Amino acid sequence: xxxxxxxxxxxxxxxxxxxxxxxxxxxxxxxxxxxxxxxxxxxxxxxxxxxxxxxxxxxxxxxxxxxxxxxxxxxxxxxxxxxxxxxxxxxxxxxxxxxxxxxxxxxxxxxxxxxxxxxxxxxxxxxxxxxxxxxxxxxxxxxxxxxxxxxxxxxxxxxxxxxxxxxxxxxxxxxxxxxxxxxxxxxxxxxxxxxxxxxxxxxxxxxxxxxxxxxxxxxxxxxxxxxxxxxxxxxxxxxxxxxxxxxxxxxx
Numbered sequence: 001x002x003x004x005x006x007x008x009x010x011x012x013x014x015x016x017x018x019x020x021x022x023x024x025x026x027x028x029x030x031x032x033x034x035x036x037x038x039x040x041x042x043x044x045x046x047x048x049x050x051x052x053x054x055x056x057x058x059x060x061x062x063x064x065x066x067x068x069x070x071x072x073x074x075x076x077x078x079x080x081x082x083x084x085x086x087x088x089x090x091x092x093x094x095x096x097x098x099x100x101x102x103x104x105x106x107x108x109x110x111x112x113x114x115x116x117x118x119x120x121x122x123x124x125x126x127x128x129x130x131x132x133x134x135x136x137x138x139x140x141x142x143x144x145x146x147x148x149x150x151x152x153x154x155x156x157x158x159x160x161x162x163x164x165x166x167x168x169x170x171x172x173x174x175x176x177x178x179x180x181x182x183x184x185x186x187x188x189x190x191x192x193x194x195x196x197x198x199x200x201x202x203x204x205x206x207x208x209x210x211x212x213x214x215x216x217x218x219x220x221x222x223x224x225x226x227x228x229x230x231x232x233x234x235x236x237x238x239x240x241x242x243x244x245x246x247x248x249x250x251x252x
Contacts (some may be wrong), residue, residue, distance in 0.1 A: 003063075006169040020139040022073050025093055026086075029077050029135075038074040045069045047141075059149055061150060069142040076136040083135040090128040090137060098126060102172040108132050113172070120146045121139045147173045171195070172244050174219075177235060183248040184230055188223040188248060192216055193194055199239025225250055 029035050049067040054060050080086065091112055094100075098114035107109075111129035115122045125140040140149075176191035190201065196216055203212040203223070211228070214221060216237065223235075229244050237244045 020071065020073060020124060020141050022075055022137055022139045025090065026137050027073055029075050032077055032080075034078040034080070036074070036076040036078075038072070040072040042070045045071075065144065065148045067138060068148075070143045071141045072139070074136065074138040077134065079133050080135045081133060083130040083133050086135050087112075087128060087130040094126060094128070098124075099247070100245045102124075103149045103243045103245075105243075115146070117146065122146050122149060125149060145162075149173065175237065175246060176246050177246055177248045181251045182225065184228065184250050184252055186223060186225070188225050188235075190221045190223060190235060192219050192221060193244070194219060196239050196242070196244065199237060199242075201237045202238070203228070204234040204236060206234070 008092075026129070030037050045066050049063055052059060052063045052066060054063055059234050087110060094112070096112040098116050101113040101115050103112045109129060109131035113125065113127045115126070116124040122144045123141065125138075125144070127136070127138040129136055147204065171193050172246070174191060174193040175196075178189050178191075179186070180188075182188050192201075199216045199217055199218065201214045201221065202210050202212055211233070212223075214223070228250055232247055232249050234245050234247055
């Protein structure tokens, strides 16, 4: 499977398309000497969907995912003094119009992934991060199923796309809230990725204030919400330097 993905992401055909997050905010780095630029356009994904075999479930899932992608763009800049500030600038822009999928931080690096989505269909996945003085931003556009993104993208066998492997290490697609919206007299069920067991959960209002905390001891947690007024809240999961967030709407 990795060989098929490597062939796919070796295509360099460029076609006219709508602007993505990189085009709008970071295109100035394309001409830097220390920049790696990757562009895979719609036709490349269309061709690839025809040549991928359908011999098992993994290949069928790959074929379905590839057919749903319109473009993939990546800019990686080495030895950029402003790497940290550019990461923070990108996150501020994303927080204004995208949903946070996963945030990964350690002493030297910081990676964040955001999605523009409706229900379980993702129209753009944006990854942004810095590792000391290295900076990267990646955009994948299309009409993609959320549950396929992490498992497929993390299998790309290319050093240029190594930051995307973070999505596979901590499968944010396992983080589910239901029912959503939820009635204030009911209970909210939280499905939790295996890797987050041993961490903690927090309920936030939209201003970022923590309202309630709970320990994560299993892959499912039931939250009583009868003390919360109707409105929109954020459920956050955290363990070590990993955090996941999702919104939930409470109604009467």
